[in-house]
Amino acid sequence: MTAAHTASYHRHEQTTGAHAPSAEQPGDTSRALAQAEVICRAHGVRLTRIRRTVLEALCSSHKPLGAYELADMLAPNARRMAPITVYRALDFLMEQGLAHRLASRNAYIATVGSDGGQETVAYLICEACGGVEEASSAAFAGAMSDLLSRAGFEPAAKVLEVAGRCPHCRVQGPGRH
Numbered sequence: 001m002t003a004a005h006t007a008s009y010h011r012h013e014q015t016t017g018a019h020a021p022s023a024e025q026p027g028d029t030s031r032a033l034a035q036a037e038v039i040c041r042a043h044g045v046r047l048t049r050i051r052r053t054v055l056e057a058l059c060s061s062h063k064p065l066g067a068y069e070l071a072d073m074l075a076p077n078a079r080r081m082a083p084i085t086v087y088r089a090l091d092f093l094m095e096q097g098l099a100h101r102l103a104s105r106n107a108y109i110a111t112v113g114s115d116g117g118q119e120t121v122a123y124l125i126c127e128a129c130g131g132v133e134e135a136s137s138a139a140f141a142g143a144m145s146d147l148l149s150r151a152g153f154e155p156a157a158k159v160l161e162v163a164g165r166c167p168h169c170r171v172q173g174p175g176r177h
């Protein structure tokens with residue numbers, strides 16, 4: 001398996017261990033890919049090599065990635081993958097609930113191996129480091145369902161995007177005194 005890691009996105013090396021990026025560990029990526037295979041089999045669709053490669057890149061990044069960024073990353077022997085190919089793969093991954101497009105960033109994240117697939121989830125997007133964390137709770141899911149049923153609204157996705165600063169950047173940011 002080829003590691004699709006680009007330069008480490010994590011500039012905060014001296015962590016106390018409290019803020020460990022979970023999505024960057026190779027073990028997590030292979031677990032997520034195995035889970036994606038199971039989901040695709042259950043849906044009767046194929047996780048082709050290209051789709052798998054795109055998903056792998058998303059899984060191993062701690063930051064959301066744009067389609068062009070993905071195309072550049074997935075350039076074996078300097079031959080860039082056509083953006084249309086990447087878009088098709090991304091569409092597939094989203095249809096299967098394996099990836100999500102962050103509308104506010106026009107960038108994609110993997111949702112397989114997490115709660116993001118079909119669940120009610122808040123994406124906490126750090127404007128300083130670009131990192132994205134998922135947050136969810138039963139109370140949040142309940143409140144969202146309640147709100148939607150009162151509005152008589154049928155959701156295609158129950159996702160909330162919150163922009164701001166992650167705990168790490170709040171501590172290390174220039175605004176600290």
Ligand SMILES: [Zn+2]
Pocket residue numbers: 126127128129130131165166167168169170
């Ligand atoms: Zn941050």
